[in-house]
Amino acid sequence: MQNVELRNYLHLHFIVFIWGFTAILGELITIDALPLVWYRMLLASGFIFLYIFFKKIPLKVSKKSFLILLSAGVVIALHWITFFAAIKVSNVSITLAMLSTGAFFTSILEPVFYKRKLIWYEVFFGVLVILGLYIIFKVEGDYFLGIIYALCSAFLSSVFSVINGKLAKQNDSSMISFYELLCGVGVITIYLLVRTFIGTTIEGFSWSFFQLSTSDWLYLLVLASVCTAYAFIGSVQVMKYLSPYTVMLTINLEPVYGILLAYMIFGEEEKMSPQFYYGAIIILSTVILNGIIKNAKKRKRGSTLHNITK
Template identity: 30%
Template sequence: MKHSYFMLHLAVLCLGLSGVFGKLISLNEGILTWYRVFLAATILFFILKWYKIPTDFTFKEKLHIAKNGLLLTASWLLFYASIKYSNISIGVICYCMASFFTAIFAPMINKAKFRLSEILLSGLTLCGIALIFHFDTSHQLGIVLGIISPAFASLYAINNERLTKKYNAICINYYQMVGGALGLACLLPFYIQHYPISTFIPNVLDILYLIILSLCSTVGVYLAFTEILKKISAFTLNLSLNLEPIYAILIAFLFLNEAKELNLSFYAGLFLVVSSVLLQYWISSKKSA
């Protein structure tokens, strides 16, 4: 179990870089997301071939797994849109709403009882984001997009928790990335019609960032999450993801000078979000004692 928690936090640290790359890469959020899932699918394809992992699933099974990839792709698209319309700090803080949506969706989907502790802890995160939204009017569009993103991420994690009990982790992620790439490719013409873009082709620096993003912050992270979900719950995973903004914000402050864009209400909201994480760890340790 300790190994699973160590891997979880290492993965969250790598995931924190995905928001930073979202700001650094000059492409539109739709094109950026498509390149991310396409490159991830390509990397996973070669991993499957290299290790000779069998992929003899039925078409129905492949389709079922791929559909879950659409949820993740939608989450990424909205996440990057949030960052493009606001900044890294706002985008990653809003993503913390995943634990709130999981606390609501998981009992409904799994037909289980609602857990009061999960609702209260997630409510603390919600209060933090509401505080930022109310006082920071300059980033409200980014905040709205950022709040919708983790709803899709939550549904993805809940469904993935079931898939990990039946299928190989690499196969799951491969078909999910393929599903996301194909699904987004079908939607991009309509997306571009409403949100025109200047270029489809990434520059040299964008290509470097996209490769790192796809290899480290996508394939590595989500393979780790898929394995971790065999030992811990989707709620614990999503709540631990609340640490992602801390890593991302520190990087944004140190290297992108984002601190000047944020006001006191942001830091008050961040305090509430971090408090929800610390309280969850305290409650978990009391239960295991």
């Protein structure tokens, strides 16, 4: 059993490493954020459909659930668009550091969605996150637009996680992901078609839209297959063997892996001021401490319940 847990723990780290590599691919792919996300969602939904087909997973869903999946698909599409837009106008380090604020946004949204009270330490951690953001804003003002895009992406990520938290209790994860990706790419397609026919300054579908370089095709295939479809399916699998606390703490290493990878690959382009790293460490430490306290409280409640029922 310990060997199984260790194998899945190492597998989870590999998956988180892959997620960190997503930002690197966003920097390497030369097309803009919107077509990048369109290609990613289209290809990834195809790969996940193949998985569903071979596993014979049913795709039947109620109308109410489909509408929720549609809204989640739009949210994840906007999350990825703002994520890659942030990389394009700033860099990987800025984007991933800001993305760590997603846990802070979730702590604000959860009381609204799940109708629970605000927790004092979440408010305190929220203040620390704002402090970390202030430090980064102060020293990296040249990347202002990238910071704003990345914060929007973090907020959308937290909205998506809250929506998915409700869906996952009632539906198969692969089916959820397939419909969300398909709905997301469907909405983007409609938007691009409208842009194509009304002829605005924002380009829709055109001959150049489908003329990608060989390297872009290669990176997109890796992004859609390995970093999206495989990573998603693998993460679902390891969650069967590892505790949510272990999974949460490991996932928080994504920005660390991504920033280190970016520095190794892009060198001086990703080198930031010391104050930036101070701010990023404050944000990351806050996220980890929040998880530790939540896990401790959950264990305490479980222990109390066990004693009562004995």
